[in-house]
Amino acid sequence: MAEEPNRRQYDAAAAQTKWQAYWADHSTFRPLDDGSKPRRYVLDMFPYPSGDLHMGHAEAFVMGDVIARYWKLCGYDVLHPIGWDSFGLPAENAAIKNNAHPADWTYANIDTQARSLHRYGLSFDWSRRLHTSDPEYYRWTQWLFLQFYRRGLAYRKASYVNWCPKDQTVLANEQVVQGVCERCGTTVTKRQLTQWYFRITDYAQRLLDDMTALEGQWPDRVLAMQRNWIGRSTGATVRFTVPGRTEPITVFTTRPDTLFGATFMVVAPDADLAQELVTDDQRAEFEAYLERTKQATEIERQSTERPKTGVFLGRYAINPVNGDSIPIWAADYVLAEYGTGAIMAVPAHDQRDLDFARAFDLPVTMVIDTGEGDPAQTGVATAGDGVYVNSGLLDGLANKAEGIARINAQLAADEVGEPTVTFRLRDWLLSRQRFWGCPIPVIHCPEHGAVPVPEDQLPVELPDLRGAALAPQGTSPLAAATDWVNVPCPICGRPSQRDADTMDTFVDSSWYFYRYCSPQDEKAAFDPAEVAKWMPVDQYVGGVEHAILHLLYSRFFTKVLFDLGLIDFQEPFQRLLNQGQVINQGKAMSKSLGNGVDLGAQIDEFGVDAVRLTMVFAGPPEDDIDWADVSAAATVRFLQRAYRLAADVTSEVGADPATGDQAVRRVTHRIMGEITDLLEIRRFNVVVARLMELVNATRKAIDTGVGPADPAVREAAEFTAIGLSLVAPYVAEEMWQELGQPPSIADTTWPTIDPQLRAAEAATMVVQVQGKIRAKLTVPADITDADAEAMALADENVQRALDGRAVAKVIVRAPKMVSIVPAK
């Protein structure tokens, strides 16, 4: 049945079209940038342009939008920009398939997403839009790379790297998840390659230390994950002399106090050290073992259940504390990349060492008696506290900290070791053998080696390759583009080659939030003066999937920019909000499960406001939303109810609410006060619940109370519209217009709450006798303690509960509660 035009109904589709145009025409969400207001920067993690927006985007963006719109109403000059992280593999794969250029697919998808973002009613400043794949952007990614290079923070190194056989490219450590490629799920293998790295390990301690400032501002789990990833561990380095070798072997241990129990050593088979130590007699066996190790996938290698394997290298080392000669083995349970790639094995007190000792019949010496039995017999290594035995200077001691201190002192005195800190974090491998990324601005000259491209020749633009020319070959497609690759050396002019790899796309996204501050700058990556005005970011919003990669890299970049003197702060994001996922029927949406929910279809059916409001109301922002558990249809009904309040108000614009009904005002101010508090602590779902209460209360006031002409009802309806504008901006604009107010509601101000009105609502007072509630009395909000007590004792239910007993004690918390303790 066709609806007649009705001012008591709002038409979601028409409102969307109308207000999108209005906001664009009036630059409603472009910051004034004139210094007249305090500034705030709200940043959403920028999307990757793979197809249209999905439900997950919708949830993330609405959370950021609530904050941005709230701050704008509170009188801040809000920067809320948007752009695209537009380099990356899917574009390249699409180009190969369609015999096209990756840019075709990329920019077409960006257009699609941009239209959807407009429709979704987000308060973005579109004038600052950027794409990381634009030469105007990646020119400065290259420039930043060169600054890192000059500071010695970008370097080339040959080593075994993670290799994805499907994508035919190397991966950063952070991109290998449980032994498989984070992107395509293929099992990752190892390859020896010479690649570019960023020296993020130099910043490990600072990255760790500065997290204390983020405590309470970032989710605990993100901080925990980063700490975990950085993996600081304290211990000692100990040098073991090796007969027949000038250099000692250095190991790292967290338990130097167990040194007397070190009965053998183990080196990583793929470390250079193993190659060098192995005797000729053992070489054949070692080489065979090394080959097997290299072929083992990460998954096999990481399996804890896997039996220990290894090979004796034919050499011995001297235990520096007791002079014992101990054999040196190679085994793949020792990692070449961690510590020094060699360990002292203490089988009695480390389960891995004990498993190895038992497998190869090596001696086990208990040096800490924990009373749990000798590990050599039980097969269970003991790691707890106990009394030192067989430990020379430590014998009899029962304190681990003291034991470590004493042995460290001894090692220092003998000049064979010292306290040391080691990190799990490894340098960031940034080369990728792919086309659709930022070219590394380096030219390899036979004479001068790696030569930076002069800054005035940036950007090094990508050549026009398409289709099959982009197919994975194990080397970068750029290497085959001879016209592009072959260039003269910038120093000597000799025939040289460009570096044919591109950068990890996480480099692009590690600084985009700086670019937003001066997006059209042609002279610099960013204008330090603009950055000083807006940054650091006040609120960052995005998925927890970036808890380590993107956020750690961005923090690293920020510290380097600080060291370069370009900025004066060391953390880029002051507050972080991780919104949850949108799932359906208990599971992540996926094609194979057939449980996908299409955002566009939801919007077509319910309207943008209802979809946004449903997302916000579903639960706390960090929680996952199961779309099967929520009802967008119910939200549509609520929005219509809210709209009808505005349509019903009959008082004049500007009618003084002070002349209106005070009971209505008390409810309005109490609820809006609560909403303000809830916004500060980001409980947006409860904000919506309170708005529903306000709508219900105002409805009642109109229908069965003071009626639509009371100025207090106008105030309630206006406050409702303003509160609603954060979440459901289109219906809020319609309400605002219906109330006779000039557009846009986004240009009004957040209501001032009258604290007296807020506090003055009548309260329900609970009376407890012996801790049990015996009465609920309605009392004035300003009741005195004495009156409250008297009222409580006068209540007949209370008297019945007292049952004639005398009152021993009364605790009064007027106007909420009176607690009576009877005498025994």
Place this chain on the structure above:
RNA sequence: GCCGGAGUGGUGGAAUUGGUAGACACGCGAGAUUUAGGUUCUCGUGCUCGCAAGGGCGUGCAGGUUCAAGUCCUGUCUCCGGCACCA
């Protein structure tokens, strides 16, 4: 194993500093409107005993502190997320 988080009705979830457990919704039930279905509106809805008035129980489990515990303390179980042969 280590680190982080969470356990509240049939469901999603509320509950600043200890002070009415279950706000607000969904769902469900009853009624009104409607030719019917849907919509809309009203009332009810933690469990339990009771015709009722009014009791008893109740925030994973077991203790404790307190006039008062979802909230604090001790122990314990379960689930989710991250890391993990990291020396």
